[in-house]
Each structure stands twice: as structure tokens, then as C-alpha cells.
Amino acid sequence: MTKPTDSRxxxxxxxxxxxAFAGTFSLPVWAADKSNLAYDxxxxxxxxxxxxxxxxxxxPHEKEVIRWISxxxxxxxxxxxxxxxxxxxxxxxxxxxxxxxxxxxxxxxxPTQHLLLIDGLVDKPLSFDVASLLRYPMISRTCFIECGxxxxxxxxxxxxxxxAGYAHGLVSNAEWTGIPLKLLLQxxxxxxxxxxxxxxxxxAAALNISIPLEKLLDDAILALYQNGERLRPENGYPMRxxxxxxxxxxxxxxxxxxxxxxxxxxxRDETSQYTELMPDGTARQFTFIMEAKSLITSPSLGMMLPxxxxxxxxxxxxxxxxxxxxxxxxxxxxxxxxxxxxLHSPILDRAFTRFSLxxxxxxxxxxxxxxxTDETGYVQPTRDALVQQRGQxxxxxxxxxxxWEITEQGDINHVYGI
Amino acid sequence: MTKPTDSRxxxxxxxxxxxAFAGTFSLPVWAADKSNLAYDxxxxxxxxxxxxxxxxxxxPHEKEVIRWISxxxxxxxxxxxxxxxxxxxxxxxxxxxxxxxxxxxxxxxxPTQHLLLIDGLVDKPLSFDVASLLRYPMISRTCFIECGxxxxxxxxxxxxxxxAGYAHGLVSNAEWTGIPLKLLLQxxxxxxxxxxxxxxxxxAAALNISIPLEKLLDDAILALYQNGERLRPENGYPMRxxxxxxxxxxxxxxxxxxxxxxxxxxxRDETSQYTELMPDGTARQFTFIMEAKSLITSPSLGMMLPxxxxxxxxxxxxxxxxxxxxxxxxxxxxxxxxxxxxLHSPILDRAFTRFSLxxxxxxxxxxxxxxxTDETGYVQPTRDALVQQRGQxxxxxxxxxxxWEITEQGDINHVYGI
Numbered sequence: 001m002t003k004p005t006d007s008r009x010x011x012x013x014x015x016x017x018x019x020a021f022a023g024t025f026s027l028p029v030w031a032a033d034k035s036n037l038a039y040d041x042x043x044x045x046x047x048x049x050x051x052x053x054x055x056x057x058x059x060p061h062e063k064e065v066i067r068w069i070s071x072x073x074x075x076x077x078x079x080x081x082x083x084x085x086x087x088x089x090x091x092x093x094x095x096x097x098x099x100x101x102x103x104x105x106x107x108x109x110x111p112t113q114h115l116l117l118i119d120g121l122v123d124k125p126l127s128f129d130v131a132s133l134l135r136y137p138m139i140s141r142t143c144f145i146e147c148g149x150x151x152x153x154x155x156x157x158x159x160x161x162x163x164a165g166y167a168h169g170l171v172s173n174a175e176w177t178g179i180p181l182k183l184l185l186q187x188x189x190x191x192x193x194x195x196x197x198x199x200x201x202x203x204a205a206a207l208n209i210s211i212p213l214e215k216l217l218d219d220a221i222l223a224l225y226q227n228g229e230r231l232r233p234e235n236g237y238p239m240r241x242x243x244x245x246x247x248x249x250x251x252x253x254x255x256x257x258x259x260x261x262x263x264x265x266x267x268r269d270e271t272s273q274y275t276e277l278m279p280d281g282t283a284r285q286f287t288f289i290m291e292a293k294s295l296i297t298s299p300s301l302g303m304m305l306p307x308x309x310x311x312x313x314x315x316x317x318x319x320x321x322x323x324x325x326x327x328x329x330x331x332x333x334x335x336x337x338x339x340x341x342x343l344h345s346p347i348l349d350r351a352f353t354r355f356s357l358x359x360x361x362x363x364x365x366x367x368x369x370x371x372x373t374d375e376t377g378y379v380q381p382t383r384d385a386l387v388q389q390r391g392q393x394x395x396x397x398x399x400x401x402x403x404w405e406i407t408e409q410g411d412i413n414h415v416y417g418i
Numbered sequence: 419m420t421k422p423t424d425s426r427x428x429x430x431x432x433x434x435x436x437x438a439f440a441g442t443f444s445l446p447v448w449a450a451d452k453s454n455l456a457y458d459x460x461x462x463x464x465x466x467x468x469x470x471x472x473x474x475x476x477x478p479h480e481k482e483v484i485r486w487i488s489x490x491x492x493x494x495x496x497x498x499x500x501x502x503x504x505x506x507x508x509x510x511x512x513x514x515x516x517x518x519x520x521x522x523x524x525x526x527x528x529p530t531q532h533l534l535l536i537d538g539l540v541d542k543p544l545s546f547d548v549a550s551l552l553r554y555p556m557i558s559r560t561c562f563i564e565c566g567x568x569x570x571x572x573x574x575x576x577x578x579x580x581x582a583g584y585a586h587g588l589v590s591n592a593e594w595t596g597i598p599l600k601l602l603l604q605x606x607x608x609x610x611x612x613x614x615x616x617x618x619x620x621x622a623a624a625l626n627i628s629i630p631l632e633k634l635l636d637d638a639i640l641a642l643y644q645n646g647e648r649l650r651p652e653n654g655y656p657m658r659x660x661x662x663x664x665x666x667x668x669x670x671x672x673x674x675x676x677x678x679x680x681x682x683x684x685x686r687d688e689t690s691q692y693t694e695l696m697p698d699g700t701a702r703q704f705t706f707i708m709e710a711k712s713l714i715t716s717p718s719l720g721m722m723l724p725x726x727x728x729x730x731x732x733x734x735x736x737x738x739x740x741x742x743x744x745x746x747x748x749x750x751x752x753x754x755x756x757x758x759x760x761l762h763s764p765i766l767d768r769a770f771t772r773f774s775l776x777x778x779x780x781x782x783x784x785x786x787x788x789x790x791t792d793e794t795g796y797v798q799p800t801r802d803a804l805v806q807q808r809g810q811x812x813x814x815x816x817x818x819x820x821x822w823e824i825t826e827q828g829d830i831n832h833v834y835g836i
Contacts, residue, residue, distance in 0.1 A: 037535055037537065037543055037544075037545050039535070042525075042527070042531060042532070042620055042674075044525035044526055044527055044620065044621070044622070045525065045620055045621065045622055045624060046622065047622055048493070048494075048495045048522050048523040048622045049495050049520070049522060049523025049524040049525040049526065049621055049622055050495065050523050050524040050526060050651070051487075051489060051494040051495050051523060051524075052485070052487040052489055052494075052495075052497065052498075052499040052518050052520070052652075053485070053487075053499070053518075053652065054484035054485050054486075054487065054499070055476070055484055055485065055514040055515065056485075056513060056514045056515070056516070056518075056650045056651075056652050056653075057514070057650070058473070058513075058647065058648070058650060058651075059527075059529075059648065059649075059650070059651050059655045059656075061528065061529050061655075061656075062647070062648050065647060065648065066472035066473055067470070067471070067472050067473065067474075068472075069469075069470040069471075069472065071469060071470055075466070076466075076469040076470075077466045077467050077468065077469050077470075079470065080470075081470040081471070081472070087647075087648075088643070088646045088647060089556060089558070089595040089642070089643040089646065090558040090593045090594075090595035090643055090645070090646050091558065091593065091646070092510065092593045092645045092646045093646050094512070094513055094645045094646050094647045095474060095476075095512055096473040096474045096475065096647075097473065097474070097646070097647065098474070100470050100471075100474075102467065102470070104466050104467060105466040105467025105468050105469060106467040106468040106469075107460075107462035107463065107467040108462055108467065108468060109460070109462055109477075110479065111477075111479050113460060114460070117455055117457070119455065125455055126455075127455050135730070135731065136731070137731050137774065137776065138507060138731070138733070138774070139762060140507070140508040140509065140762055140772060175508045175509065175510045176508075177507040177508035202460055202462065202463055203462075203463065203467055204462070204463055204464065204465055204466045204467055206463060224507070225506070225507040225508055227508070227510045227512045227645065228506045228507065228508050228509070228510045228511050228512050228515070229476065229480070229483060229505075229506060229512045229514075229515065230476070230477065230480050230483065230505075231477075232474045232475070232476060232477070233468070233474075233476075233477050234470075234471065234474050235474075237477045237479075238477075238479075256460075312553070313553065313554070313555050313556070315556070344557060344558055346764055346766065348764065354558060356555065356556070358555065
């Protein structure tokens with residue numbers, strides 16, 4: 001918690017008033033120009049437009065709606081790129097904007113040469129090529145994938161002043177289509193002593209990680225399609241694991257091998273990374289499930305509130321690795337009072353759920369927060385509670401409530417509570 | 419119905435046998451190579467991969483998965499481009515592959531200069547700019563949009579030999595996000611005598627069309643987002659109408675005006691086009707709703723059945739402009755016997771529903787068909803029944819059962835029933 005400014009002090013005296021969501025209030029008319037109606041023909045109606053395209057692209061006027069790249073200057077294929085959640089609406093992340101996390105770049109895989117090997121504690125190790133896999137029964141599942149390191153700036157001492165997606169957008173939501181992994185595991189025959197599976201990627205990092213066999217037999221998918229089309233290269237073309245609700249790194253991209261074992265391999269990416277030192281000195285490891293989280297995407301940092309006072313639609317996303325979102329509450333007074341947001345249907349298991357609530361801003365200092373509860377009853381924690389539980393050395397699995405400070409001028413900043 | 423070949427004569431004698439879906443049968447192992455396992459490192463693991471990208475693109479190995487353009491040679495902005503449904507899986511159509519239908523090209527609209535005017539039989543005509551509209555409450559809806567002219571080659575005397583998507587892919591399915599149109603109509607105030615709305619586009623065709631006011635007050639959306647991101651130029655950037663379940667042309671792109679009237683305007687696009695001469699000499703006009711339809715996308719024309727005999731996953735799409743899909747049946751004997759396909763969840767109202775069914779092909783001449791039934795009980799008709807009802811002069815609203823002939827060699831052709 002940072003030291004309150006004068007605005008904050010006044011705010012703390014005012015929060016008891018509440019009422020911003022309490023009553024009903026009409027939406028104002030936001031028409032652009034109520035006297036000068038638009039009867040003039042725009043210039044683009046005066047000559048034929050552009051022709052057809054084999055594969056469409058966004059408008060040039062949307063060229064700032066991009067993934068924000070944060071790569072290692074000494075190794076350009078190591079780092080992340082962030083989904084601009086603050087510029088998006090609905091729940092689907094378009095394929096061009098799905099977040100990226102690569103350890104040594106995007107391999108340029110020729111699908112006719114790619115093979116998936118399943119071996120280890122199996123009756124009959126097998127290799128599968130892409131053409132064979134395309135013949136299997138497939139299912140589709142819309143779910144989020146979130147990097148374990150998403151929102152990790154939240155562990156810093158001071159709040160980072162980045163746009164919503166560029167601080168919390170290592171999470172995206174897509175319709176994944178592929179083969180239930182249990183079908184392939186049944187084909188190779190699982191030996192009784194098999195408990196874990198070491199999954200390896202065909203990238204130059206040879207990324208590998210241990211996954212409990214039980215999850216792969218439950219709801220894991222060998223995904224070949226993403227939002228209808230074949231996977232994008234940066235999302236694992238020609239095939240990846242999708243483990244609904246589980247930490248991003250376990251959803252291994254460019255999958256080339258699954259080795260069944262009786263214990264985890266203790267690989268680099270489950271020991272030196274994606275593991276955390278707890279206050280009591282123990283390691284927090286194998287934290288597979290991404291807990292419930294929410295984020296107000298609008299209004300959010302980088303936007304302005306133009307009308308003072310004015311009515312604004314609060315809109316955001318909530319998700320949980322344990323199931324469906326059951327509730328999202330919104331506060332405009334930094335958590336003193338809460339109102340239930342509307343959840344937009346369909347509410348899918350382990351997928352983005354859009355929430356919204358109209359808010360009447362009276363022009364005073366405010367702190368907007370959202371708090372998600374999932375169907376298991378888990379409630380998204382405050383930052384104080386998360387730090388209390390996990391200590392100051394966290395880097396992964398940050399899912400605390402995010403606070404946007406609204407100044408009297410309508411500017412928006414990131415703060416740690418009030 | 420074309421004249422049976424010898425294969426077809428034999429087939430007609432065999433259909434009574436059935437059984438291709440009757441029993442249960444195990445899936446075969448489709449592993450690529452059961453003896454030579456893939457332990458060699460592929461070359462793309464030996465050097466760092468490509469870096470990050472601000473906006474991703476498909477793999478170069480998927481460069482044939484494109485919209486197929488069929489434009490007027492004398493007016494390059496007039497025509498269509500088809501979604502490659504035969505190459506896609508799941509239910510979402512990625513934005514780059516959403517079908518196109520333009521009458522005079524894609525206008526290159528500067529969103530800061532675009533205005534939407536609502537006038538006519540209203541209390542208070544208003545113009546809205548994009549920035550204002552982005553402040554309104556929004557909803558999302560995943561639904562299909564289908565051109566009234568989709569599948570129109572079905573009206574020809576002989577079956578066209580095009581791939582599934584290139585004959586039936588003037589239909590796509592996306593998550594659309596925008597403003598419930600009734601909110602904007604409430605703001606301008608609807609006069610009691612208003613019954614119709616004339617919607618006009620800001621393209622060089624000045625496309626305009628009449629829509630019953632009742633639909634706009636029911637479930638119409640002024641869409642600003644498509645699969646999460648702002649609309650693509652070819653899909654109406656910066657704004658379009660989305661009328662769930664209704665003929666494509668009514669989902670007016672580049673929307674610039676809604677004029678409330680007491681009767682339809684009888685515009686070019688609802689008289690000279692999108693209207694049909696019926697056998698009794700009357701005009702079939704204002705056929706807003708797209709009736710239930712289905713299409714087997716795999717196996718389909720242009721593919722081969724490599725194993726003879728062999729097991730194949732039949733997969734396809736069904737949709738209805740009246741509601742949810744309730745049932746899809748599949749026949750391998752040209753409609754003599756039928757088996758229920760599995761419908762993949764979630765089954766959404768007026769949206770693509772994926773269906774599938776494993777099929778054991780015994781290597782003999784077969785005719786694959788799918789037949790959709792929606793929740794109102796409407797059953798997709800045979801081509802004979804459709805022609806019987808609508809005559810030989812149809813061009814629009816073709817939704818008959820599609821038949822894929824499988825030869826003894828495993829080739830696939832389009833036929834009109836058997």
C-alpha cells in the first residue's frame with residue numbers, strides 16, 4: 001500500500017457515502033452532434049472500394065491494437081508478448097492477438113515432418129504424424145490459457161503504470177479443437193505404475209515439463225485448431241497441449257513427445273522457474289491451477305473519463321481455472337462497498353466471462369476494483385491477503401484484485417488498493 | 419437427380435444392408451510408423467526460432483487455407499469470397515476467413531469521420547460518432563451470418579464440383595459485440611406509425627434495404643467488435659448490423675443511416691435481387707430467416723478416403739435461423755437409413771453447431787448426407803422437395819441436403835441425391 005495523496009485522504013473520508021451503483025439512473029444520450037445531422041456523403045461513397053482478399057487483416061486505423069512485446073534484448077526469442085485486453089471486447093481473443101511466451105523463439109515447423117512420440121511406461125510406444133492425427137475424433141473447448149507469470153508486476157513494491165492488457169494480458173481465450181488426449185494414451189496402453197507424463201516441445205529450448213497423468217486422462221486436448229483454423233506458429237503449430245484451467249507452460253506448444261513416468265522429471269522449467277520461495281522457506285511447486293481472477297478493462301489505465309460528472313460502462317473479464325465464474329463484484333470506493341456486476345452469457349467452464357455494470361461517476365476521487373468468485377466459492381484475494389500468504393518473493397500466480405485510481409481530473413492510474 | 423451410373427445401380431441394390439453406423443467398432447490405431455520411433459531431433463530444434471510479432475499470421479504451410487474469391491471481372495469490388503469450411507474445425511470462423519459479399523468494394527472508412535444517423539419517424543433524429551457509441555452498454559452474441567445466395571449453385575441442373583466451403587461457405591460464425599439496437603432507437607424516440615427501418619451502408623453501392631422495426635427492437639446488435647477485436651474492414655468497419663438468424667444482406671455493413679418509415683422502401687436489393695419468382699408467378703420477397711441447414715465438411719469433395727475399407731470421422735456444421743439445432747442425422751446410403759450424429763456443446767441459438775459420427779466405410783459406393791432439424795421441428799429438405807416447392811428459377815435461400823458420393827476408389831463427388 002503506497003502512501004495516500006491528498007486526494008486519497010479526502011476519498012477515505014467519503015467512501016461511506018457510496019451510492020454510485022445503488023440507485024437506477026438513465027443512460028444519457030451520447031449522440032455526437034444533436035443539431036448538425038450527418039446527411040453529407042462521405043468521400044468513400046464516391047468511388048468503388050477495395051476488392052476482395054484471400055485472408056483479411058485489421059483496419060489500418062486499428063494499427064495500435066497489438067501485442068506488446070517484451071523480449072530479452074540478448075535473445076530475441078525469449079520473453080513474452082501481451083494481449084491488449086484493454087482494446088478488446090467480448091470474450092474471444094482473435095488469433096493474431098493471442099499472448100505469446102517463448103523460451104527460444106517460434107520454431108518454423110514443416111507439418112509433414114513433425115511427429116509426436118508417446119513412450120515410457122506404455123505397452124507399445126508409438127509415433128503419430130499430423131495426417132494420422134487429423135483422422136481422429138475431435139472435440140472443441142473454449143477456454144483461457146494464462147501464463148503462470150501473468151500480472152507478476154503485482155509482486156513489485158510499487159504499482160506498475162502499464163495498460164490493463166500490458167500488465168495482465170498474458171492470458172487469452174480461444175476455441176481449441178483437437179483430440180481428447182486419453183484416446184491417444186489408450187492406444188499406447190498405460191502401464192499401472194505410470195503417474196506422470198513428461199511433455200517436450202520441438203522448439204530450440206527443448207522445453208519440457210512434468211504433468212500428472214490424471215489430468216491428461218481427464219480433460220486434456222491435443223489441439224490442432226485455434227478459433228476454427230489450424231494453430232498459429234506462435235501457438236504451437238502444428239499441435240499443442242491444452243489443459244483447461246492449468247498454468248500456461250503446461251499447455252506445451254509444438255508438442256513432440258509425451259513420456260510416461262512414475263515421477264516428475266524436475267526439469268528446469270518446474271524448478272528454476274514456475275516455482276516460488278514461500279515465507280517459511282519451502283518451495284511452492286506444481287501449482288497447476290490458475291485461481292480465479294478478474295480485471296476491469298474499461299475504464300482502465302491510459303483512458304480518460306471525458307464527462308465530469310458522467311455515466312460510464314464498467315466492463316471487464318473474469319476467469320477461473322477451477323470452473324465457472326459465479327459472481328463478479330465491483331467497487332468504486334476501493335473495496336468499502338460492492339455491487340454485483342452483470343455476467344454475460346454463455347458462462348463457460350474455465351473460460352473468459354465478460355462482466356459489466358453502469359457506474360455514475362460524481363467527479364470525485366475513486367478507486368475501481370473487481371472481485372471474482374468462482375463456482376467452488378473461491379474469492380479473488382486482495383493484494384494484502386495474497387502477500388500475507390505468499391510473501392514478498394513471489395513471481396508467479398499473482399491473482400489479486402486490481403485497483404484503478406480515478407483522479408478528479410478523470411485520469412486513471414494503477415494503485416495498490418487505497 | 420442425375421442418371422445413375424453402374425456404381426449407383428449396384429448401390430441402390432445394397433442400401434438395404436445398412437449397418438455402417440449400426441454396431442460399435444473400435445477406432446483403429448492411426449500411428450504413422452509403429453516400428454521406427456521419432457527420436458531424431460528435427461532441424462528446427464537446433465537453432466533459435468523466430469521472434470515475437472505484434473500481430474500474428476497463419477503458418478506459411480497453411481497458405482492454401484484461404485477465402486476463394488469470385489468477383490465480377492468488370493467490377494472487382496462486386497462479388498463474393500467463400501469461407502473454406504472444408505479446412506476448418508470447431509465453430510468459430512477466424513476473422514481473416516469470414517466470408518465476404520460486397521456490391522461495390524470495401525470502403526476505407528476513417529472511424530473518426532464516420533457518423534450513424536437515425537432519422538425518419540422518430541421524435542428526435544440523432545447522429546452518433548464512433549467515440550460516443552463505444553461508451554454504450556454492449557452485449558456479445560455468437561451467431562452465424564449467411565448470405566441469401568449461399569449454396570445457390572444447388573439450383574443449377576447439374577451438381578457443381580466445388581469444395582464444400584467454396585459451394586456452401588457464404589456463411590460464417592463469429593462472436594459479435596456491440597450495442598443492443600433498441601437502446602439507440604429508444605433514444606431517438608419511435609413514433610407510433612413506424613413499422614420499417616431503411617438501413618443504408620457507407621459504401622460506394624450505397625446499399626440500402628428495408629428491415630421490420632420489430633426485429634431491430636428484438637435482438638439486433640449494432641456490432642463494433644468481431645471475435646474480440648474491432649470489425650474487419652470487409653465486415654463493416656467501423657460498425658454493422660447483426661440480425662441473428664436473418665439473411666446476410668440485412669446485416670448491413672458500414673452502417674451510416676437508419677431511417678424509420680411506415681413501409682418498406684422497395685430498394686434495388688430487395689426487388690431486383692434477394693427476391694425470387696415462384697412457380698405460381700408470384701414473387702418470394704422479404705424471406706428474412708435463413709432456414710435450418712447442415713453440411714458435411716469432412717469427408718467432402720477434394721479429399722480422398724485413403725484406407726479401403728476404413729474408419730472415418732464424419733464431421734460437419736449445422737445451423738438454423740430459427741433457434742438451436744436439435745438433431746443432425748447422417749446417412750451413408752443416400753438417405754435410405756439414418757443415424758444420429760453427436761452434437762458438440764455448447765449448442766447456441768442461431769450459431770454453428772459442430773456434429774460428428776464415426777463411420778465404417780466398407781469400400782463400396784456410398785452417398786453421405788446430413789440432415790438438420792432445429793428446435794422448432796423444421797427439418798432440412800431434400801433437393802427434390804425444395805425444387806418441388808420453389809420451382810426451377812430459384813437463386814436464393816437454398817438449404818437442401820448436400821450429398822457427397824464416395825466412389826469405390828475413395829474419390830468424392832457432389833451429386834444430387836441418388
